[in-house]
Amino acid sequence: xxxxxxxxxxxxxxxxxxxxxxxxxxxxxxxxxxxxxxxxxxxxxxxxxxxxxxxxxxxxxxxxxxxxxxxxxxxxxxxxxxxxxxxxxxxxxxxxxxxxxxxxxxxxxxxxxxxxxxxxxxxxxxxxxxxxxxxxxxxxxxxxxxxxxxxxxxxxxxxxxxxxxxxxxxxxxxxxxxxxxxxxxxxxxxxxxxxxxxxxxxxxxxxxxxxxxxxxxxxxxxxxxxxxxxxxxxxxxxxxxxxxxxxxxxxxxxxxxxxxxxxxxxxxxxxxxxxxxxxxxxxxxxxxxxxxxxxxxxxxxxxxxxxxxxxxxxx
Amino acid sequence: xxxxxxxxxxxxxxxxxxxxxxxxxxxxxxxxxxxxxxxxxxxxxxxxxxxxxxxxxxxxxxxxxxxxxxxxxxxxxxxxxxxxxxxxxxxxxxxxxxxxxxxxxxxxxxxxxxxxxxxxxxxxxxxxxxxxxxxxxxxxxxxxxxxxxxxxxxxxxxxxxxxxxxxxxxxxxxxxxxxxxxxxxxxxxxxxxxxxxxxxxxxxxxxxxxxxxxxxxxxxxxxxxxxxxxxxxxxxxxxxxxxxxxxxxxxxxxxxxxxxxxxxxxxxxxxxxxxxxxxxxxxxxxxxxxxxxxxxxxxxxxxxxxxxxxxxxxxxxxxxxxxxxxxxxxxxxxxxxxxxxxxxxxxx
Ligand code: FES
Ligand SMILES: [Fe+2]
Numbered sequence: 001x002x003x004x005x006x007x008x009x010x011x012x013x014x015x016x017x018x019x020x021x022x023x024x025x026x027x028x029x030x031x032x033x034x035x036x037x038x039x040x041x042x043x044x045x046x047x048x049x050x051x052x053x054x055x056x057x058x059x060x061x062x063x064x065x066x067x068x069x070x071x072x073x074x075x076x077x078x079x080x081x082x083x084x085x086x087x088x089x090x091x092x093x094x095x096x097x098x099x100x101x102x103x104x105x106x107x108x109x110x111x112x113x114x115x116x117x118x119x120x121x122x123x124x125x126x127x128x129x130x131x132x133x134x135x136x137x138x139x140x141x142x143x144x145x146x147x148x149x150x151x152x153x154x155x156x157x158x159x160x161x162x163x164x165x166x167x168x169x170x171x172x173x174x175x176x177x178x179x180x181x182x183x184x185x186x187x188x189x190x191x192x193x194x195x196x197x198x199x200x201x202x203x204x205x206x207x208x209x210x211x212x213x214x215x216x217x218x219x220x221x222x223x224x225x226x227x228x229x230x231x232x233x234x235x236x237x238x239x240x241x242x243x244x245x246x247x248x249x250x251x252x253x254x255x256x257x258x259x260x261x262x263x264x265x266x267x268x269x270x271x272x273x274x275x276x277x278x279x280x281x282x283x284x285x286x287x288x289x290x291x292x293x294x295x296x297x298x299x300x301x302x303x304x305x306x307x308x309x310x311x312x313x314x315x
Numbered sequence: 316x317x318x319x320x321x322x323x324x325x326x327x328x329x330x331x332x333x334x335x336x337x338x339x340x341x342x343x344x345x346x347x348x349x350x351x352x353x354x355x356x357x358x359x360x361x362x363x364x365x366x367x368x369x370x371x372x373x374x375x376x377x378x379x380x381x382x383x384x385x386x387x388x389x390x391x392x393x394x395x396x397x398x399x400x401x402x403x404x405x406x407x408x409x410x411x412x413x414x415x416x417x418x419x420x421x422x423x424x425x426x427x428x429x430x431x432x433x434x435x436x437x438x439x440x441x442x443x444x445x446x447x448x449x450x451x452x453x454x455x456x457x458x459x460x461x462x463x464x465x466x467x468x469x470x471x472x473x474x475x476x477x478x479x480x481x482x483x484x485x486x487x488x489x490x491x492x493x494x495x496x497x498x499x500x501x502x503x504x505x506x507x508x509x510x511x512x513x514x515x516x517x518x519x520x521x522x523x524x525x526x527x528x529x530x531x532x533x534x535x536x537x538x539x540x541x542x543x544x545x546x547x548x549x550x551x552x553x554x555x556x557x558x559x560x561x562x563x564x565x566x567x568x569x570x571x572x573x574x575x576x577x578x579x580x581x582x583x584x585x586x587x588x589x590x591x592x593x594x595x596x597x598x599x600x601x602x603x604x605x606x607x608x609x610x611x612x613x614x615x616x617x618x619x620x621x622x623x624x625x626x627x628x629x630x631x632x633x634x635x636x637x638x639x640x641x642x643x644x645x646x647x648x649x650x651x652x653x654x655x656x657x658x659x660x661x662x663x
Contacts, residue, residue, distance in 0.1 A: 048616045051606040052599040068599050069620075070474045083618045084473065096616050 004115015005215045008124050008236030011136055011248050012108045015040055020064060022055035024240040025112060030101065031055040032110055033064055033075065041075025042112045044099035048080075054098065073098045108136065108250050109236060124217030128234035128250065133272065136250040139280035143287065145216070145239035150295035151287060152211050152218055153184050158286045161277040162222055162231065164190060164265040167207050168197045175297045181210040181219070182301050184294050188222065190262050204260055205230075211298065213305045220251075222276070229254045231275045249278050337614050338628045340460035341563040341607050343635055344368050346422035347643040348536035348651075349432050351557040352383070353417040354450050354569050355442050362388050366561045367421045370401055372408060374417060383410035383419045400424075415442035415450065415571065416557070421537075422643065429652075431645065433534055435541055436656040437553040437573055446575065448582075453568045453589045457600035459538040459560040460631055461607065462568075465596055466540055466556065467501055467531065467627055470620045475595050484509050492623045494630055497536065497649035500658055501623045503529045513588070514549060518581040522548045530659045533627065534651060535634055538566070543659035550577050551661075552585060564604055 009023045010032055020033040022045050029045035031054045045053045047066045057067045062081045065072045072082040078100030080092050102113040107125035141148065141159075151158055153175060157167040165188050172185040187203030194200055202225060210219040216237035222230045233251030240246040253275045258265060268275065352365040352372050362375040364387075373384045385406050386394045398406040402424055409420035409427035414435045420427040439445060455462035465471070469490065485508035493500045505527040514520045529544035538558035545551040555571045572586035617625055637643075645651070656662065 046606065048613070049618075050599075050603060050615055052603050056598070066474075068475060069468075069470045071618075080616075083620075085470070085620065086618070092618075093616075 003117035004113060004119065006104065006111045006113055006119065006121065006123050007216060007238050008109040008111050008248060009042070009238065009246075010110045011138060011250070012105060012110060013136075014138065014248075015110060017059060020055045020057060020059065022053065024246055025238045026114060027239045027241060028114075029053065029055075029241075030112065031057075031064065032103075033059055035059075035063075035075060036061065039075070040103050040105050040110050042101040042103050042110070043073060043075065043078055044101075046098070047071065047073075048096065048098050071096075074100075076100065107234075108134070109248065124212075124215055124236060125234060127217075127219065128232070130232075130250065130252045132252055132255065134250050134252045135274040135276070136248075137278060137280075138246075138248045139278065140240050141245050141247060141280065141282050142243075142284075143245055143282050144243045145237060145245045147287070148237055148245045149211050149216075149218070150292075150298060151282075151290065152209050152220075153182065153294040153298065154292060155287070155290040156186075156207065156209050156220065158282060158290065159279055160220060160233075161279065162188075162275060163268060163273075163277070164262055165205060165222065166191050166197055168203065169293075170197075170203070171294055172203075172206065175211075175294045175301075177301055178210070180213050180215075180305070181217075182213060182297060183208060183210045190260060190265070192262055192264075193260070213298075213302050220276075224256075224259065228256050230256060230258050233276055233278065235278060247278060251276055251278075337612065338632075339607055340464065340631075341458045341604065343458070343460050343560075343631060345536040345631075345634060345638060347426050347431075348421055348534075349411070349418040350421050350537050350559050351414075351416035351539065351555075351569060352419045352559060354452075355412050355415050355417055356447065356450070358417055365419075365559070365567070367419070368560050369562055370399075370421065372419050374410075374419075381410055381412060381417065383408040383417070412442060413440055414438040414555070415445040416569065426643065431651050433537075433539055433541070433651045434654055435555055436654055436659065436661060437543070437551075438555070438571065445571065445573075449571050449573050449575065449586055451570050451572065451586050451589055453570060453593050454597075455558065455566040455568060455593075455600060456564070456597040457566065457604040458563050458607075459558040459566040460627075461600060461604055462558050462566050462596075463533060463538050463540060464624050464627060465600060466558075467499070467533065467623050468621070469501075469503060469623075471599075475599065476592055478591075490623065492626050494626055495648045496630070496634065496646040497534060497651065499533045499535070499623070499627050499630060501531045501533075502660070503527070503531075505529075510549075513585070514546070514581070517584055518549070519578045520546070520549050525549050528660055532655055532658055535627075535631055541655070541659070543661060545660065552577065553659075553661075 007025050009025045015021050015032045017034040020031045023030050030042050031045040032042050034040050045055050047054050049071050052068045054066055058065045062072045063074045070084040071080050074081050078098040080096040083092055104111045106123050107128050109125045111123050113119045168187045170187045175182045175184040185206050185208050188205030188207050189197045204225050206223040208221040218235040220233040231253055235249040238246050350367050358374045362373045365372045373387050375382050385398055385402055395406045398404045402408050411418050486506045489504045491502045507524045510520050510525050525546050527546050532541045540556040543553045553573045556568050558566045561567050574582045574585050
C-alpha cells in the first residue's frame, strides 16, 4: 500500500463546466471543475500568486482563471498557462503552478488522490453498484470526522434514518474485519409492528455498517433477517474545517420484496420516495449520550492494519 | 490594461520575493509615527474608542481641548498607574489636528514630533471647508499592509473591479516606482483610455478618450496612502486613504475623496464608489489574510506586474528589520512633512 489515499470528494452532478465547486478534503480546501469536454480536475483552492481561493474564478478554455489578477491554471498539471497583459514573446515560468490532484471519476463520484505515493488500490466507490433509481445528497455535519466514523459503529441511528424502521442498539456480534473495513451488524424492527424491539424473538431486519480503517468510505446496508439486501448506501466522508465532516452519498432500494414490511414502507416505494435519510444535522445530545462500544475495536484494527502495511507479522 | 512598462526595476523585479524570507503582512507593527485615527468632525465631548494595532485610543474634547488617552475619561484617574510607555506613563497620547483628521502618535511618546506629520498638499491644513460628503469610513478585512498592497496593485482592477472601473483599454500604460526608506511612490501614465462609464454619464466628460496621470504616494509606517489621479479631459480626484491597523486581521480607513473641483453630481456620487469596490476587495482579502498565517513556507509567486507591490514588501521588511534592531529614527532621505505637491504632479 502506498503512502496516500483516494477520497470521494463530491457527487458527479455537483460539478458542471460553467462554475467551479469548492470542497474540503481532510481539512484542505480544493476546487473542482470540468473543461468543455467534461473532464474533471482538482486543484488546491489557493492561488500561488497571492493565495486567494480560486473557486470564485472563471472557467476559460485554458483552465481556471483566478478572480484576483486573472492568472489561468491548467486543470491537469496546475501549471499557470497565462498571465494577462504579458507580451506574446514572454513566457510564464514553469514553477508558477497551483497544486494539482489526480482525479478519477466513477460510480457517480469525483475522487481525488491525496498522498505522496503513486495511486494504488481500487476507488472507494468501487464496491457500490447501484441498481435502479438512486437517491443522493451532500451535507456538512457538525461532528469531527473520526467521531462520525465511531458513531457509525456505536449508534448509526444518530446519523441515519430508514422511514418505517427502528434501528436497535443490539449488536449481532462484534465488529469483524473485512478487507479495509470494520463491519458490524445490529438488529432492526419494522415500526408499529409486534411487541417492540426489546422483546422480539428474532430481529426481522439487520443493519450492517462498514466503517473504513483508512479514508472515508462508509457502506450501509439494510438487510432482511435472511440477509437479503433491501437498501444500500455509500457515504463518502472526510474532515472539513473546524471539526466538521463533509458527506456525499448515494443509495438505492433493491428490487427484492421486503417480507413483513408495513403498508407505509410499501407506499413509499410505490411513490418513489427515498427509503433512507442521511441526517444533514446531528444532535449533540444523542451523540454525547452514546455509550462507547464496538468502536473500541477501531483503534486496534487500525494499528493491526498499519502493521500489515509495513509488512510486520504478529504471531 | 495593456503594455505596462516598469521603469527602474532593481530589487523590485518579479523574483524579489523568492530570495527573501516570506512576506508576512500580519506581523508588522511599525512605531514612531502619526496615525490619522479619526475625522476631526467625528470627535465631540463623548469619548470614542479607536484602536491602533492592539492599543486603545479614547478620543474626546474636554472644554474644546482634544484628548487622546489610553483609558475612558471616567477611568483615567483610577487606571493612570497602569498607563503604558505609549503615553510615557501619563495615559495621554501626543495628539494633533490637521487636514480634517485627528492624528495620534503611536510609539515612544518622547519621539513625537509635529515635523513628522505627513503633508497632504491638496487638503486645507486647518481642515476647514472640507465637506462631509468627501469623508467616508470603510473597513478592510485584512491587515493594513495587505490592504495597502491591494491599493498599490493595479492589475487586479481589470478582474475584480472590471464592472466599476471600465474595460481598461488604452493606447499605452506606463507604471513607474520610486521610493525612499519611508515611502513608495507609484506613477501611472495612461494615454487615450476610453472614458470610464461613471465619468461619462454623471461626470460630464463628453470626450471619448482621456489621458490619466495617477500618482500614489504611500507612507510606510502609518500605511497612509495619498493619491492624485488627474484626468484630461476631466479633472483631478485627489484622495487620502489612511489604513489604520486594527489588529492583525482588520483595518479601518477614514478616507477623504476630495472631489470638490469636480462637477455635481459626480462630486457627491464619486466618493460612494467605495460601496461597490469595497466588498469586492474584501472578498479576496478575507481568505488571503488568513492564509498569511500559514506557516507552510510556500512563498508567493510574482510576475513583473508585481514590481510596485514587491518594492513595497521589500521596503516594509527593511523598515521592520531596522525597528527590530532598535532603530526607530527617520533616515536622512525621509521627511514625512515635506511638501509633495510636485511628487503628486499637482499643478500639471
Ligand atoms: S492571486 Fe491569483 S492571480 Fe493574483
Ligand atoms: Fe481593489
